[in-house]
Amino acid sequence: MADAIDLSDIQRRMDGAVQAFKSDLASLRTGRASANLLDPITVEAYGSQMPLNQVANVTVPESRMIAVNVWDKSMVGSIDRAIRESNLGFNPIVDGQTLRIPLPELNEQRRKELVKIAHDYAEKARVAVRHVRRDGMDVIKKAEKASEIGQDDSHALSDKVQKYTDDTISRIDALVAEKEQEIMQV
Structure with a gap:
């Protein structure tokens, strides 16, 4: 039984x-930039919470830099705010529809x-x-x-x-x- x-x-x-x-754990950085670092971030988009990778393209152009290319220009401010308010310690630089996130030395x-x-x-x-x-x-x-x-x-x-x-x-x-x-x- x-x-x-x-x-x-x-x-x-x-x-x-x-x-x-x-x-x-993969989202915690240990030295090098990775697109996974922004995975836990959700953004207020179109009336609901959405993962960052569903409203923008996340790339790693250099070893100490992450670039976030926002698809909708009206979302740039909320994505910037979401990244700053995350507990990850990033300060994005807004450049049009792109946010550049330099990774500070640990x-x-x-x-x-x-x-x-x-x-x-x-x-x-x-x-x-x-x-x-x-x-x-x-x-x-x-x-x-x-x-x-x-x-x-x-x-x-x-x-x-x-x-x-x-x-x-x-x-x-x-x-x-x-x-x-x-x-x-x-």
Whole structure:
């Protein structure tokens, strides 16, 4: 009867949280310019929040510069504001429909700020994983209450969900430690 509960969905959702965390980490810079650095930025466009790459073209013309070519001239101000208000520490230079974003040299203070941001991303990922665990545990408890599974099966499934959770959180911790080391490397 324990087959009535699908643990692969729980594992898939936890893996999704890790993938989202990896993409968040990719947006933190470590020295060179990358178009991914602006991925987490959303812009108020046409009455809704849109990812930056859906309203502009992001390119890297040099190793320490990002260029954002805005498609709609009326969006330049809101894109400039969104980039400045992001927690990434960029100050774009507006040049017509193009925003040039020079990447400042990383000093120790900025490196520590980036590490804090990475830890914030990690905590959000851990919380997402814990929410998935809670949902899985709720399904198991409901199935046990409805006599679909026995108490032994319930405990075994709960242990598996907890093991998935522990493994996923340890993966997140390893990723953030690796990123922290990468950021702090001079």
